[in-house]
Amino acid sequence: MNKIIFNLTTSEKRAAILQDGKVVEILIERPEEYPKAGNVYVGQVSKVLPGIHAAFIDIGFEQNGFIHSTDLVKNQDQQPINELVHEGQSLIVQVKREASKNKGPLLTENITVPGENLVYLPFSGHIALSKKLSDEDKVRMKQLGEDLITSPEGLIMRTSSASTDIASIGKEIKELREVWTSIQEDALKVKKSGLLFEGHSIVDTALNHVPDQRVGLVFDNADMYRRYRDQLPDPYEVSMYRGSENIFSHYQIEPVIQKALLPSVWLKNGGQIQIDSTEALTVVDVNTGKFTGKQDRERTVLETNLLAAEEAGKQLRLRNISGMIVIDFIRMSKEEHQKEVEMKLREVLSKDPIHTKVYGFTALGLMELTRQKVRDSLSAQLTESCSTCDSYQKQWSVESLYHQLERMLYELRNTEETGVWIELSHRLYQYVTESGYNREKHLLDQVPAQLYITEKSTAKLKEFHVRQIGPKNEIEARIRQESR
Incomplete structure (x- = not known):
């Protein structure tokens, strides 16, 4: 039976879809990430752009939404957009694609x-x-x-x-x-x-991404467990996780997330694919790696490319990579081998709930495809460019670190000690204590003990760690001593 693991106890909601015991998709929903796909808003046209047949819509967020003329209900005869809408006009619109760091949400009048x-x-x-x-x-x-x-x-x-x-x-x-x-x-x-x-919750989205109803749902939140236990029909098996360890750690999902942020993926035969994403497109490069094969070169190349096609299709879903994608398979001289590899890729992609269109091999032997964008990739959601190293390097974003810290503190919810002392890196400490956001108070609410938060004096240590769990008078004495 397939499973969906739901981590819903803290402010960052997460779901992992498992098929045949392996994680195939990760869903993440943060309270600050709005508007969500599927949400319906009433908004006002703020600017009409006849040159690109589109308009900007103010739906109440910092970034205006964007709507193309083809997504307007009235556009039956492909009229110019300035004949269909005008500035100040109210429209009921739905989020078709969520906002990213550089673009506002894509909207449509074709409501679902x-x-x-x-x-x-x-x-x-x-x-x-x-x-x-x-x-x-x-x-x-x-x-x-x-x-x-x-x-x-x-x-x-x-x-x-x-x-x-x-x-x-x-x-x-x-x-x-x-x-x-x-x-x-x-x-x-x-x-x-x-x-x-409000559109789909993370639970509803996960359920829609599972191909059949024979699926087990595991919740770590009692309210959501009871709600879906009573709501879902018999083919679903709904259970409650009661461990103190974070549910994603218990089911070994955290290591899968970390690996999905790395550019390289090893294949079963020792071959390798390298995944590199830019603003314009994602390139998947295939090479034989450690695999030299025991037969002729063509058979070695075909075997590696077939494994690479299967793994690339899986990684696109797991990493939620969208937009233009190019796969640089190892060069194949036989057309039937190319067709075999393309069929394998199409077979894997047919199981993906997000629509992907495969265009086939180009004259240069590159496989072209596009995957519909609904939300940011896993990497875009969890990481940011490193400000102190090479600009091409990625590091955990400060928002991701905050949610990791929140989950760690939640695991201490049953402590009988009176004090917990944590140390944070400079950037995380600045984020937690930023005025007007109540992030520090939210962390204080995660543990029954008195929480002490200090900034680390050295950058060599981890972004955050627990200095001490114990009597609060001892912790206070140590903090006073170190502050002298």
């Missing part, structure tokens, strides 16, 4: 309202069907969808819809219509911009 067995589309006018449905079920569910909706409505029929009775499907459509009506009514009450509907 997700349900358990289907997705309601107020404006699409067509029925879309899950690829996992049988041909017979596709015909049946398409006809059912057409019978239950009226223009301009549309639906996406999930796999589970085929095993759900007609009355339940009809009831769900009615409920989703009511959600959409409520969104429209709430939009009229907002003066300028604001959130109208």
